[in-house]
Amino acid sequence: MLDVRNLRVEYRTAGAPYVAVHDESFAVRAGEFFTLLGPSGCGKTTTLRSVAGLETPTAGRIEIDGVPVFDGATGRAVPTHAREIAMVFQSYAIWPHMTVFENVAFPLRVKRLPGAALRRQVDEVLQMVGLGDFAERPATMLSGGQQQRVALARAIVKDAKVLLLDEPLSNLDAKLREQMRRELRRLQKHVGTTSIYVTHDQDEALSLSDRIAVMRGGRIVELGRPLDLYLRPRHTFTARFVGQAELAPCKVVQAGADAVLVETKLGRFRARVNADIGARANHLMVRPEHVVFADADADADDGTGENMLEGQIANILFSGKLVEYEVQTGQGVVSVCAASNVLRTLGEAVRLHLPPEHCVLLTDGEGGGSLGDIPGGDAAPAGPGNRRTA
Amino acid sequence: MSASTDTARTRLALVLGRWMPFAMLGLMLTWLVVVPLVILLVGSFSVTGLPVDFFTRGFTLDNYIQTYSDPFFWRMAWTTTVFAVCSALGSLTLGIILAWLVERTDLPARGLVRVLIILPLATPPVLLAIGWIMLLSPRTGFFNQLLQSGLGLSAAPFNIYSLTGMIFVDMLALVPSTFLILSPAFRNMDPNLEEAAMTSGARFHTMIWRVVLPLLLPAILAAGGFLLIVGFLVFDIPGAIGMPVGIFVLSTRVVYLATDAPTGMAEYGLIASMAIFFLVVLLLIAFGYQRATRRAARFVTVTGKGFRIRPFALKRWRWVAFGFVALYFTLVTIAPMGILIWASLMPWFAQPSWDMLQHVTLANHLDFFNNRRAVRAAQNSITISVISATAVAVISIIISWVVVRSNAVGRRVLDALAFLPIAIPGVMIGVALIFVYLTFDLLPIYGTIWIIVIAYVTNYISFGTRASNGVMVQLHSDLEEAAMTSGARWGRLMRSIIIPLTLPALVAVWIWVLAICMRELTSALLLQGRGNTTVPVLLWGYWTGGQPNRAAAVGVWLVVAMLFVIGLWQFMAQRSRLSGVRE
Ligand SMILES: Nc1ncnc2c1ncn2[C@@H]1O[C@H](COP(=O)(O)OP(=O)(O)OP(=O)(O)O)[C@@H](O)[C@H]1O
Ligand SMILES: [Mg+2]
Numbered sequence: 001m002l003d004v005r006n007l008r009v010e011y012r013t014a015g016a017p018y019v020a021v022h023d024e025s026f027a028v029r030a031g032e033f034f035t036l037l038g039p040s041g042c043g044k045t046t047t048l049r050s051v052a053g054l055e056t057p058t059a060g061r062i063e064i065d066g067v068p069v070f071d072g073a074t075g076r077a078v079p080t081h082a083r084e085i086a087m088v089f090q091s092y093a094i095w096p097h098m099t100v101f102e103n104v105a106f107p108l109r110v111k112r113l114p115g116a117a118l119r120r121q122v123d124e125v126l127q128m129v130g131l132g133d134f135a136e137r138p139a140t141m142l143s144g145g146q147q148q149r150v151a152l153a154r155a156i157v158k159d160a161k162v163l164l165l166d167e168p169l170s171n172l173d174a175k176l177r178e179q180m181r182r183e184l185r186r187l188q189k190h191v192g193t194t195s196i197y198v199t200h201d202q203d204e205a206l207s208l209s210d211r212i213a214v215m216r217g218g219r220i221v222e223l224g225r226p227l228d229l230y231l232r233p234r235h236t237f238t239a240r241f242v243g244q245a246e247l248a249p250c251k252v253v254q255a256g257a258d259a260v261l262v263e264t265k266l267g268r269f270r271a272r273v274n275a276d277i278g279a280r281a282n283h284l285m286v287r288p289e290h291v292v293f294a295d296a297d298a299d300a301d302d303g304t305g306e307n308m309l310e311g312q313i314a315n316i317l318f319s320g321k322l323v324e325y326e327v328q329t330g331q332g333v334v335s336v337c338a339a340s341n342v343l344r345t346l347g348e349a350v351r352l353h354l355p356p357e358h359c360v361l362l363t364d365g366e367g368g369g370s371l372g373d374i375p376g377g378d379a380a381p382a383g384p385g386n387r388r389t390a
Numbered sequence: 391m392s393a394s395t396d397t398a399r400t401r402l403a404l405v406l407g408r409w410m411p412f413a414m415l416g417l418m419l420t421w422l423v424v425v426p427l428v429i430l431l432v433g434s435f436s437v438t439g440l441p442v443d444f445f446t447r448g449f450t451l452d453n454y455i456q457t458y459s460d461p462f463f464w465r466m467a468w469t470t471t472v473f474a475v476c477s478a479l480g481s482l483t484l485g486i487i488l489a490w491l492v493e494r495t496d497l498p499a500r501g502l503v504r505v506l507i508i509l510p511l512a513t514p515p516v517l518l519a520i521g522w523i524m525l526l527s528p529r530t531g532f533f534n535q536l537l538q539s540g541l542g543l544s545a546a547p548f549n550i551y552s553l554t555g556m557i558f559v560d561m562l563a564l565v566p567s568t569f570l571i572l573s574p575a576f577r578n579m580d581p582n583l584e585e586a587a588m589t590s591g592a593r594f595h596t597m598i599w600r601v602v603l604p605l606l607l608p609a610i611l612a613a614g615g616f617l618l619i620v621g622f623l624v625f626d627i628p629g630a631i632g633m634p635v636g637i638f639v640l641s642t643r644v645v646y647l648a649t650d651a652p653t654g655m656a657e658y659g660l661i662a663s664m665a666i667f668f669l670v671v672l673l674l675i676a677f678g679y680q681r682a683t684r685r686a687a688r689f690v691t692v693t694g695k696g697f698r699i700r701p702f703a704l705k706r707w708r709w710v711a712f713g714f715v716a717l718y719f720t721l722v723t724i725a726p727m728g729i730l731i732w733a734s735l736m737p738w739f740a741q742p743s744w745d746m747l748q749h750v751t752l753a754n755h756l757d758f759f760n761n762r763r764a765v766r767a768a769q770n771s772i773t774i775s776v777i778s779a780t781a782v783a784v785i786s787i788i789i790s791w792v793v794v795r796s797n798a799v800g801r802r803v804l805d806a807l808a809f810l811p812i813a814i815p816g817v818m819i820g821v822a823l824i825f826v827y828l829t830f831d832l833l834p835i836y837g838t839i840w841i842i843v844i845a846y847v848t849n850y851i852s853f854g855t856r857a858s859n860g861v862m863v864q865l866h867s868d869l870e871e872a873a874m875t876s877g878a879r880w881g882r883l884m885r886s887i888i889i890p891l892t893l894p895a896l897v898a899v900w901i902w903v904l905a906i907c908m909r910e911l912t913s914a915l916l917l918q919g920r921g922n923t924t925v926p927v928l929l930w931g932y933w934t935g936g937q938p939n940r941a942a943a944v945g946v947w948l949v950v951a952m953l954f955v956i957g958l959w960q961f962m963a964q965r966s967r968l969s970g971v972r973e
Pocket of ligand 2 (some may be wrong): 044045166
């Protein structure tokens with residue numbers, strides 16, 4: 001549906017041109033919810049605006065539904081209004097001189113849709129976003145969440161091939177954000193439009209997306225399904241940026257086909273995830289909630305004494321659903337997340353098990369596997385990926 | 391017992407504290423603004439037009455009957471309206487285009503263009519009019535002669551001495567102010583609002599018509615109101631261009647009746663009754679203007695969070711747009727100033743030519759620096775401007791503090807009183823002050839510089855308070871409170887927070903008032919006496935007295951002084967923007 005090839009965007013600045021996006025390529029399938037995730041300033045908005053035609057890239061090629069809308073080689077650039085896109089802006093960009101109805105009707109008026117059909121479609125979309133009763137309100141008299149919905153309705157009503165969303169939830173408070181997130185997902189499923197979503201909030205990205213492209217410094221670092229990026233990231237940056245991660249630099253001691261033995265400052269560990277990285281692995285990662293208290297889960301200890309750590313609970317952070325323990329081992333601190341059904345006390349001596357099927361091998365930045373459309377499609381790691389820790 | 395008297399005393403102090411600011415400022419504003427208007431009103435009902443006679447000789451409607459039954463008056467009112475509306479529309483159009491080009495597009499050399507647009511503020515309107523008369527007068531105008539000989543025409547193609555000529559010059563003169571009013575609105579509009587129109591499928595012109603212009607409408611209306619007011623009250627341009635050929639607008643008629651009336655006596659009765667008409671029209675416009683600015687404020691509050699402005703790519707239109715700016719600058723500065731400089735170097739009035747080059751002389755310039763009257767005029771101008779600007783700045787900041795920050799009684803009334811003079815033209819203030827100080831001789835300031843100072847303070851206090859209100863509102867009380875919670879005492883607070891934050895903006899106000907006082911002609915002309923001639927009045931005297939070359943020389947030096955002051959003003963305004971306080 002959307003195909004971006006070798007996109008490069010430079011900004012003219014006082015000195016040398018600033019490269020906001022380097023050689024970026026990705027393809028989004030029809031109906032997919034695709035997210036660009038990355039820290040502030042990594043070029044997400046720039047990429048999105050290039051797709052919308054609000055920014056003119058320096059080089060590359062963009063195709064929407066098979067129609068080339070930008071081609072750096074030929075200099076072809078379809079103007080924004082003629083592209084099959086709709087966009088939701090971070091600042092909502094609700095026109096303050098129009099009512100809610102007029103805001104949403106605008107794309108249809110531009111298309112010169114006859115009055116009755118226009119009214120019907122606008123009403124339908126307003127109903128869909130839960131603003132049925134607000135049609136005649138001046139747009140200035142809306143709360144943040146309502147403005148958000150108007151912006152969304154205005155984008156949906158255009159019925160474009162690709163929906164572009166630039167951090168649409170970032171101006172809302174936490175509760176509302178949660179609620180709007182669900183609603184957004186529901187709407188997107190319902191309407192079925194191909195969507196590109198920009199955010200720097202990893203929770204949002206994980207819960208909404210079909211696929212995520214993790215960006216850093218104008219480049220896509222890794223691209224994959226939320227599940228894969230969380231459970232099987234291949235790059236230290238992804239591991240750190242998506243979710244909480246316990247990371248340790250490591251040296252490979254012995255590389256096998258489906259398991260690699262590494263040496264870290266915490267000791268020697270066997271890791272099964274991303275074993276194909278083999279000798280190039282330089283970090284070991286485990287998610288805090290995948291670490292197991294060995295005493296509580298008898299079968300965690302496979303009797304080999306492998307991947308075990310001993311320590312004392314040095315700090316407890318209680319957040320309701322989960323409890324985070326900082327465990328002081330002889331060689332350093334390890335964070336462990338556990339459900340709150342069994343509570344431990346400060347100073348308690350514990351044994352930790354880091355299951356090999358949750359120990360992830362990582363490489364630093366570049367040099368990793370090529371960024372195809374579906375990475376992580378290589379041999380799925382052996383062993384159950386859903387063992388519960390208690 | 392003593393405790394209760396204590397509380398009674400503190401309560402009294404509190405009440406006094408709440409009333410005092412109003413009482414004192416109210417009294418002052420009443421003296422400056424209300425008294426002249428009332429005297430004027432009273433005068434309009436008196437036989438001779440002088441208020442004294444109202445009390446001794448009684449009430450009459452004769453002035454009104456004579457004024458309003460005269461078809462000439464109504465023709466003049468119509469001329470005034472056409473003049474004001476057309477020049478407002480013209481400069482609004484130019485101002486919108488220029489503001490958009492500078493603030494929202496990738497126009498080349500935008501910094502320079504901004505300077506070029508604001509620079510003409512240095513040219514007093516009367517000088518602009520004189521310059522254009524020298525260029526487009528039907529008999530001797532330089533452009534006319536060039537075109538006539540170049541194209542072999544039998545008659546001059548342009549005649550500046552016409553309503554169209556007046557509108558043309560006034561329109562040019564008002565563009566810089568229009569630009570200054572509009573450009574913040576263009577700058578502060580969230581570009582996402584435009585982009586949202588584009589991603590909704592709107593083409594460029596749909597976006598402009600349906601989104602950009604409606605969004606800017608409040609600002610445009612506000613600018614339009616301001617321009618209309620100025621159009622109705624401006625004297626300089628219709629005075630220089632229209633008066634010699636008998637095309638009168640209200641303001642020129644008033645000055646004419648006051649200084650040149652056929653009977654030889656100032657027709658105060660007619661003037662007063664005419665002035666009341668003026669006042670009503672202007673108050674109506676001012677009312678609309680204030681409503682429009684309030685609406686403008688409401689729209690602005692809805693812009694989203696921080697945005698970057700991505701300049702609109704003009705592509706191949708870039709140089710066309712730049713050419714447009716260059717043409718504007720030629721019309722408003724290069725051409726008229728060029729001919730003025732030429733004229734100032736000529737011993738007698740002659741058009742630019744190679745032959746005349748040998749006659750170039752500095753005599754007119756030297757005269758300006760040696761002639762006692764001229765030196766005196768320069769001194770007067772400087773004294774008057776500095777005193778007025780200082781008074782306006784000080785009074786404005788006090789009024790604003792009371793209006794915006796305190797809970798004093800009658801804040802709204804003070805605000806309205808301070809705003810009122812915006813609708814009172816220089817001509818009227820001049821006339822009203824004549825009335826006041828001819829009526830009461832307790833302050834013998836008639837014919838001195840002080841009467842002009844009072845006129846200026848009255849006239850510009852509305853501008854001053856608008857500006858300082860803005861600064862006070864911007865200066866969130868959070869800032870004060872943050873300083874206090876950091877342990878700062880009041881003195882410290884003033885020294886480290888309030889003054890540094892407001893000073894640049896206030897200095898900008900001060901300089902701006904200084905600049906407009908230096909170029910003001912109308913009130914000074916009406917109030918001129920033996921010892922209070924200002925530079926513009928001197929210039930006017932030379933011009934109407936048939937000494938265009940000396941007038942040109944005076945004009946050139948006036949512009950030099952103005953350029954200096956305006957440069958200073960822009961510098962300060964820039965600094966105040968940097969410190970986060972918008973003008
Ligand atoms: N007009 C511009 N001129 C110069 N540099 C720019 C311009 N626009 C963006 N940049 C730079 O390009 C980089 C990418 O900007 P972009 O807006 O795409 O970031 P982002 O990933 O959307 O960040 P955020 O999450 O903060 O919105 C930033 O470093 C930014 O400073
Ligand atoms: Mg962004």
